[in-house]
Amino acid sequence: MFSQSSYLKRTIPLFIQTAGAHRKPRWLPVAKSKVYRIPKRPTTSEEERVELLRLHNNYKTQMRAIRRFYHEDMIKEKSTKDSASSEMSQQLEADEWARCFELNEKWNAEISAAREERRKLEIAKLEEYTLARMEAKDKELQIKIKKASEKIREQKELSKTFITPENLDEAIDLAIANPTDYNYAIDMKGMKFEGRDTIISYPKEDKNVAAN
């Protein structure tokens, strides 16, 4: 594609690599294959050289003048500022300080008044909330006491029927006299027949109904 001589004489690399591409570290010597590759010396015509020299000289002279002008300007400005700050501006600075101080005081007063008001409101709100809570608690307690007293009364009433050593014999007698049979039977229609030895008999109309 490229003849070797043109490849050797080139001044600009044929393939420009990006910075991230792999390349030889700087501290390694010239590659063996590149030892005899000597970059061509750039040549400019005499005309161009003279003209460029003139233009560059022009530019440098102009820029030097501008830079010097602004540098001196800066120094002058700085010196005037410094001298002013020594006497005149001290008074100004004090005035400014006083003004700032007063303003700050005013702001502080405003803020503190607002804070007082806010605190008052907050305390009132808190009081209200606490009172409401206390009241609710009281009510709850009252209800609880009421419930408890009712239960006690109930139990007291019930206690009349309790079996005690005094009426134990009586209770036994009563129990023997009135035996209780908890057995029962249920037929297909869901009718309940209590007692173990109960004889099951349907009424007449019921039998008809059952036959139907």
Add this chain to the structure above:
Amino acid sequence: MATGTVIKYVGRTTDFKGKSLGEIVGSLKNFGVGRIIVRSVFLRYPEPSFMKIVKVQTCPDEERRRVRVGVEKTFRGQKLPNITEIYRTSYKTDYQLIPKREETRLLESINTIGNKADVILPNSIEMPPLMKLFIIKDHEKKGLETSKDFMMPLSYNQSPNRTNKIAKANEQPTIKFTMGLGKPVSPSLYDGIPL
């Protein structure tokens, strides 16, 4: 070994032409005091530039490529008042010895060349147009007087090698510097471009 071996040098070319100052001075009688040398890069100027060796000193071992030489320097046809010392640049292989028979011709050529003292460089330059506007605005803002001739001082690099004079306070300069491109020295480069 074959006698007809041709040495082929490989490497980058250089603008330097000659030997290092140590080489020249070391091979001369009385270390070349009184002889004239030239730095070949200074030969680019039309006016003669050369140096007369006045004093030669050796250097410590670590600096064996260098030599400390005091010279009477003539740069661009002007002889410098003080003796110049060459030390840092003495290793450069750019010095040439002038043969004794040519010395007188070289020394006389200073007188034949025109007096350069008649060129006086200006000490001020007019501001560029935009800068003028800026200055006017700036001064208005600060409440300063705006009447101004819009000239600013020029500064030059100070060097003993400076050949052209710079105008003092009331001196009339022979050259005028202006903002802008100026007149081209090689108009052929600007063919077809209105300037």
